[in-house]
Amino acid sequence: MAVSVREVAARAGVSVGTVSNVLNRPEHVKPDTVDRVHAAIEELGYVPNGAARQLRAGRSRSLALVVLDVGNPFFTDVARGAEARAAEAGMTVFLANSDESPEREAMHLEIFEQQRVGGVLISPVEEDLTRLEALRARGIPAVLVDREAGASAFSSVSVDDVAGGALAARHLLDTGRRRLAFVGGPLRIRQVSDRFKGASAAVADVSEATLQLFGTDEMSLDEGRRAGEALKPLIRDTGIDGIVAANDLLAIGIQRALLFGPDPIRMPAEVGLVGYDDISFAASAVVPITSVRQPRELIGSTAVELILEAADGDGAGEPRHVVFEPSLVVRASTVA
Amino acid sequence: MAVSVREVAARAGVSVGTVSNVLNRPEHVKPDTVDRVHAAIEELGYVPNGAARQLRAGRSRSLALVVLDVGNPFFTDVARGAEARAAEAGMTVFLANSDESPEREAMHLEIFEQQRVGGVLISPVEEDLTRLEALRARGIPAVLVDREAGASAFSSVSVDDVAGGALAARHLLDTGRRRLAFVGGPLRIRQVSDRFKGASAAVADVSEATLQLFGTDEMSLDEGRRAGEALKPLIRDTGIDGIVAANDLLAIGIQRALLFGPDPIRMPAEVGLVGYDDISFAASAVVPITSVRQPRELIGSTAVELILEAADGDGAGEPRHVVFEPSLVVRASTVA
DNA sequence: CCCGTCCGTTGAATCGATTCAAGCACATGG
DNA sequence: CCATGTGCTTGAATCGATTCAACGGACGGG
Numbered sequence A, B: 001m002a003v004s005v006r007e008v009a010a011r012a013g014v015s016v017g018t019v020s021n022v023l024n025r026p027e028h029v030k031p032d033t034v035d036r037v038h039a040a041i042e043e044l045g046y047v048p049n050g051a052a053r054q055l056r057a058g059r060s061r062s063l064a065l066v067v068l069d070v071g072n073p074f075f076t077d078v079a080r081g082a083e084a085r086a087a088e089a090g091m092t093v094f095l096a097n098s099d100e101s102p103e104r105e106a107m108h109l110e111i112f113e114q115q116r117v118g119g120v121l122i123s124p125v126e127e128d129l130t131r132l133e134a135l136r137a138r139g140i141p142a143v144l145v146d147r148e149a150g151a152s153a154f155s156s157v158s159v160d161d162v163a164g165g166a167l168a169a170r171h172l173l174d175t176g177r178r179r180l181a182f183v184g185g186p187l188r189i190r191q192v193s194d195r196f197k198g199a200s201a202a203v204a205d206v207s208e209a210t211l212q213l214f215g216t217d218e219m220s221l222d223e224g225r226r227a228g229e230a231l232k233p234l235i236r237d238t239g240i241d242g243i244v245a246a247n248d249l250l251a252i253g254i255q256r257a258l259l260f261g262p263d264p265i266r267m268p269a270e271v272g273l274v275g276y277d278d279i280s281f282a283a284s285a286v287v288p289i290t291s292v293r294q295p296r297e298l299i300g301s302t303a304v305e306l307i308l309e310a311a312d313g314d315g316a317g318e319p320r321h322v323v324f325e326p327s328l329v330v331r332a333s334t335v336a
Numbered sequence C: 001c002c003c004g005t006c007c008g009t010t011g012a013a014t015c016g017a018t019t020c021a022a023g024c025a026c027a028t029g030g
Numbered sequence D: 001c002c003a004t005g006t007g008c009t010t011g012a013a014t015c016g017a018t019t020c021a022a023c024g025g026a027c028g029g030g
Helices: A005-012 A015-025 A031-044 A049-055 A074-089 A102-115 A130-136 A161-174 A190-204 A221-237 A249-258 A296-312 B005-012 B016-024 B031-044 B052-058 B074-088 B102-115 B130-137 B160-173 B189-203 B221-238 B247-257 B294-311
Strands: A061-067 A092-097 A119-122 A143-145 A155-159 A178-185 A211-215 A244-246 A272-277 A290-293 A323-325 A327-329 B060-067 B092-097 B119-122 B140-144 B156-159 B179-184 B212-215 B242-245 B271-276 B288-292 B321-324 B327-329
Touching: A005 A031, A015 A031, A049 B052, A049 B102, A061 A074, A061 A102, A074 A092, A074 A296, A074 B092, A092 A102, A092 B074, A102 A119, A102 A130, A102 B052, A119 A130, A119 A296, A130 A143, A143 A296, A143 B156, A155 A296, A161 A178, A161 A190, A161 A244, A161 A272, A161 A290, A161 A327, A161 B140, A178 A190, A178 A221, A178 A249, A190 A211, A190 A290, A190 B119, A211 A221, A221 B271, A244 A249, A272 B016, A290 A296, A296 A323, B005 B031, B016 B031, B052 B140, B060 B074, B060 B102, B060 B294, B074 B092, B074 B294, B092 B102, B102 B119, B102 B130, B119 B130, B119 B294, B130 B140, B140 B294, B156 B294, B160 B179, B160 B189, B160 B242, B160 B271, B160 B288, B160 B327, B179 B189, B179 B221, B189 B212, B212 B221, B221 B247, B242 B247, B247 B271, B294 B321
Parallel strands: A061 A092, A061 A119, A092 B092, A119 A143, A143 A155, A155 A323, A178 A211, A178 A244, A244 A272, A272 A290, B060 B092, B060 B119, B119 B140, B140 B156, B156 B321, B179 B212, B179 B242, B242 B271, B271 B288
Antiparallel strands: A290 A327, B288 B327
């Protein structure tokens, strides 16, 4: 059960130091010694103990990615991108889910701090970053994902959510709609408030256009359906003709509520719908949904890139802020 | 940067052993000593080093969950259930994605072995379990998730996929269909072959009923669409009137291919469609999809339960096999 | 007043890999 | 033949938390 360097060393007839060198700097060791050690490793089924290695190194070869919602395909794609880039650098990514709860987020950060991970990629639940600053003080760099961190000293990778919100609203306005609704929440989530801000700005540019906010507790299919039910009478009564949803899950839920049940609403004839994230389900929806696309995997890989920089620079280097531009994918939910 | 038990001990005017006791067995320490130590911890911002703790303990307080596809909501729900149960036991779950690739699976297992995780919950890509047996030999228990392991010495949590496949096919037969198609693959994935087996058995019970297999390379929306395109002419030409999809992603893709484009097919009038997993998107599909439901979160929490048992029993205890029964959720894709 | 308990506390030993100053053997040059 | 390298290898020290045999002091019983 306990196969350690010591056993391997004994078996190969060398010292523990040599075994370690074979593992980490084989070029400093005579070739046939290397072979003998490898043979011993093979025979004993030796697997290095990561904990010991890490204890000595003071830092682990793994990164943590804390996302707001693993159920959201957007984040799993970001994770995919991060994993791929990390693998190139010989590191692994642990995925954790905060479920938009500050407590769960704190719990995960606590554990990662104990594990002394090499870095934390996080899409924070709240504005407050003191927790992350404490981490950095302890030598663990962090990079904010999907959230710009202008003022703070953290690097960040984000997509311009204000531009994205504007893109969505402008498209509805361009296709002749004037009474818009924005569905999303809670507003304390930066992405939501930014998208709303962008949509507001776009609406403000067009005279007679209005934008009404419908808050939600979370961004899920169910909440979308609930919002859709609430919107249904308003579309006929108050003439709402365009809806911007803060993400695609909401949009899909909204669509379902509008198109089914008694007295269905025609889309895009009576109302146009724009989602956000362009998850694959958006293209396969009842009426395929126009959506704002973000370069998901690129976000993940870039985040890893930045954290590697931050780790190399001993935390000294200037923080970098990478901002990607969103794009609009037009589908049948807004144009015939 | 280096705040260790030693500093805390010095600050509080006690020995390192006492600090450790305060952390792990506070009831053995005099209350006001506990307070002094806590104060020192607070002042110094001490966070225990997980690597050191783990090195000593020989095992970490974390579990690994290796799934076939993080993009599939089925698995994220299983993960949620596992996380919740693990949290109760004071453990964390690291989520890893094998993407149905044996190489990626092996890579993850390798890393988890090095990390000496407390246990591995895995939905294996292939039948071959020698890799897991090597893990167990090293003292790391494993539990198979979503896969029965009758003969082997591993505990498992699964859903009776044969019964599920039969449930799906029988429902189509009960609603009058006779020429069925099964879409899914690759067949080396046990879930797929079991579901197919169940469907075959159900079909064999009814005279004149037939079942045709359509293999896929993976279980994704895109592969579903491809299969749907291939099925389209066959429905009109050879009279296929019922489709069993090996999971909901495939089903959604199939549906999309059938309902759109030139010459759409009416559902459920011309063809009935049954999916598998009952992910939330299935209920929100163009025509809501009848699907075989599995108790997803329960699967995750039960798996953690079993691994805790296995870990306690020093690997000695008998392996347990928990098999849940699937149920059918009937929607508009099969009945008017 | 002495002895045995019990409670709280101590600190050296331990886990396993890495590091690095020191050592060894052999070769090369003067 | 000695001095100086050069190329490999050695093994004790180290990382930080936990464990456990041992210890000191207080207390009660005899």
